[in-house]
Amino acid sequence: xxxxxxxxxxxxxxxxxFVKDVIRGLRIGDDGSRIAYGxxxxxxxxxxxxxxxxxxxxLVNAVSFPHEYGITNTTSALELVLNQGFQNARENSxxxxxxxxxxxxxxxxxxxxxxxxxxxxxxxxxxxGVNTGGRFGRQExxxxxxxxxxxxxxxxxxxxxxxxxxxxxxxxxxKGVCYFYLKHPGPKDQYYVTxxxxxxx
Numbered sequence: 001x002x003x004x005x006x007x008x009x010x011x012x013x014x015x016x017x018f019v020k021d022v023i024r025g026l027r028i029g030d031d032g033s034r035i036a037y038g039x040x041x042x043x044x045x046x047x048x049x050x051x052x053x054x055x056x057x058x059l060v061n062a063v064s065f066p067h068e069y070g071i072t073n074t075t076s077a078l079e080l081v082l083n084q085g086f087q088n089a090r091e092n093s094x095x096x097x098x099x100x101x102x103x104x105x106x107x108x109x110x111x112x113x114x115x116x117x118x119x120x121x122x123x124x125x126x127x128x129g130v131n132t133g134g135r136f137g138r139q140e141x142x143x144x145x146x147x148x149x150x151x152x153x154x155x156x157x158x159x160x161x162x163x164x165x166x167x168x169x170x171x172x173x174x175k176g177v178c179y180f181y182l183k184h185p186g187p188k189d190q191y192y193v194t195x196x197x198x199x200x201x
Contacts, residue, residue, distance in 0.1 A: 041070025
């Protein structure tokens with residue numbers, strides 16, 4: 001879910017390139033991961049759902065949307081994930097939301113409540129902060145992400161630094177699946193991994 005309200009068009013497209021690089025590092029397909037992608041400013045909308053594309057190349061090419069403007073309504077993004085974000089996900093899939101922010105959102109109390117509801121549904125929230133505006137922005141994002149922080153929180157000081165975190169994010173996503181297996185023992189082949197990206201830029 002990409003927040004297209006950023007005043008920096010260059011930063012917006014660097015975020016898109018970051019997402020494409022992460023997709024390239026994942027195993028995509030019927031025996032791998034499925035990805036949905038959305039954007040939000042004043043309101044949130046799903047740009048394509050989990051069943052829209054089947055190959056890695058199709059997904060990479062699909063992540064190409066124009067820069068929009070508006071407010072950073074993180075609440076609307078989390079509400080969309082809570083109510084319909086995973087409706088078309090595969091049964092028994094491991095559900096992970098990647099939340100990328102570049103500053104402080106609006107109405108943090110409501111966003112915190114919605115994030116708690118998302119996590120109660122068994123959905124992991126993994127946060128990536130981009131120039132989050134110091135300690136308070138960092139703490140705000142960390143309050144929305146799942147535990148443990150060392151697995152579910154990354155921070156880049158600038159848009160250009162994001163590229164250095166591609167491998168770490170891919171690795172942490174895979175570790176998140178292992179962490180899930182440890183907490184949910186059973187046949188491992190019954191699980192798939194589903195990634196729903198919430199990107200705030």
